[in-house]
Amino acid sequence: MNHRQVIIFDTTLRDGEQAPGASLYPEEKVRIAKQLARLGVDVIEPGFPAASPGEFAAVQQISREVEDVEICGFARAVESDIDAAVRATRDAAKRRLHLFISSSQIHLDFQLRKTQKQVLQIARDMVAYAKQFVDVIEFSPMDATRTGMEFLLEMVEAVIAEGATIINLPDTVGYALPEEYGAMFARVRKEVRGADRILLSAHCHNDLGLAVANTLAALQNGADQAEVTVNGIGERTGNCALEELVMVIATRQEALGLVTGIRQEEIYRTSRLVSQLTRSPIAYNKPVVGRNAFQHESGIHQDGLLKHRATYEIMDPERLGVPRHMIVLGKHSGRHALKHRIAQFGVTLADEELDALFRRFKVVADEKKHVSDDDLLALMDAKGHEP
Numbered sequence: 001m002n003h004r005q006v007i008i009f010d011t012t013l014r015d016g017e018q019a020p021g022a023s024l025y026p027e028e029k030v031r032i033a034k035q036l037a038r039l040g041v042d043v044i045e046p047g048f049p050a051a052s053p054g055e056f057a058a059v060q061q062i063s064r065e066v067e068d069v070e071i072c073g074f075a076r077a078v079e080s081d082i083d084a085a086v087r088a089t090r091d092a093a094k095r096r097l098h099l100f101i102s103s104s105q106i107h108l109d110f111q112l113r114k115t116q117k118q119v120l121q122i123a124r125d126m127v128a129y130a131k132q133f134v135d136v137i138e139f140s141p142m143d144a145t146r147t148g149m150e151f152l153l154e155m156v157e158a159v160i161a162e163g164a165t166i167i168n169l170p171d172t173v174g175y176a177l178p179e180e181y182g183a184m185f186a187r188v189r190k191e192v193r194g195a196d197r198i199l200l201s202a203h204c205h206n207d208l209g210l211a212v213a214n215t216l217a218a219l220q221n222g223a224d225q226a227e228v229t230v231n232g233i234g235e236r237t238g239n240c241a242l243e244e245l246v247m248v249i250a251t252r253q254e255a256l257g258l259v260t261g262i263r264q265e266e267i268y269r270t271s272r273l274v275s276q277l278t279r280s281p282i283a284y285n286k287p288v289v290g291r292n293a294f295q296h297e298s299g300i301h302q303d304g305l306l307k308h309r310a311t312y313e314i315m316d317p318e319r320l321g322v323p324r325h326m327i328v329l330g331k332h333s334g335r336h337a338l339k340h341r342i343a344q345f346g347v348t349l350a351d352e353e354l355d356a357l358f359r360r361f362k363v364v365a366d367e368k369k370h371v372s373d374d375d376l377l378a379l380m381d382a383k384g385h386e387p
């Protein structure tokens with residue numbers, strides 16, 4: 001099968017940083033950007049240059065120092081924002097500008113207080129303005145998924161005519177269902193004049209827990225690019241999580257016909273760095289990078305794993321750089337798991353001794369919930385089973 005490579009556009013440092021309490025200093029942004037480049041993302045959106053001098057400096061330094069990755073300057077559809085984004089990204093080896101303006105009626109009425117006609121004109125004018133400076137122009141009609149289809153198609157066609165080369169359709173408030181979101185991409189590709197010569201991009205928020213599913217639906221309906229953040233950080237409940245999307249594609253490559261250029265062995269390190277610098281802890285049960293993602297407590301699962309890893313694991317944690325400690329000893333653990341763990345201490349017991357240790361182990365497991373290696377050593381010690 002001929003697999004299509006998805007463009008991974010990382011917005012951890014722009015949309016991700018909008019997560020409450022996740023603000024980063026410029027030097028922290030540079031550290032993360034260098035790690036994102038090692039991870040193998042295709043595009044980095046390092047911030048919002050017009051937002052503050054620190055943001056401008058961070059985008060400028062990343063444009064100068066981070067190699068082998070395209071840098072995206074983010075701007076409202078306003079000349080002064082575009083000017084700042086053009087200046088901040090000037091030294092990047094490869095760059096694009098990303099312009100946005102709201103398109104949904106609710107945003108037009110209450111936020112912009114403008115008519116569709118006025119917004120359409122601003123979008124046209126600002127894309128034409130930006131095009132004088134940079135060839136690659138990405139345009140986002142914000143709140144695309146709550147925008148009437150007729151107006152959305154009109155706006156997309158208008159900005160393509162002015163020179164936009166990438167159209168991003170954001171599900172700004174995480175409202176779309178996968179089928180609807182996929183259908184929107186199929187319609188834009190089919191019905192918009194000029195859509196055959198541009199790239200389409202998906203940008204999903206996770207308010208209903210559908211960001212990854214929606215992004216996949218877009219990719220299956222012709223999107224070329226996925227906008228993601230590490231650990232899924234972002235406004236409210238966050239954005240499509242890079243590590244989840246990438247591992248869905250890697251694990252179900254044949255079913256999806258897609259690949260990415262991400263280096264899996266850098267995923268865990270990147271996730272830890274972003275969590276630490278943004279002070280955003282990772283939920284224990286978070287797919288791919290959560291503490292429990294590769295730990296197993298049930299005796300039946302532990303037994304299967306000891307016979308063959310793939311019985312209960314669909315991804316290889318070692319490939320992701322996750323430290324390996326798959327078996328958690330507790331009240332659900334079986335004799336086989338206990339035998340395996342004490343063997344790791346170099347202890348082999350006769351059957352009756354193992355039975356006796358197993359009975360004492362279950363008593364401690366009921367009391368303590370989780371039997372640590374220290375607890376286990378103490379249990380063995382009590383009966384003279386020196387490791």
Ligand code: KIV
Pocket residue numbers: 015100140142143168170171172173203205
């Ligand atoms: O969620 C959103 O609509 C955005 C756009 C500005 C791209 O982040």
Ligand code: ZN
Pocket residue numbers: 015170172203205
């Ligand atoms: Zn967003």
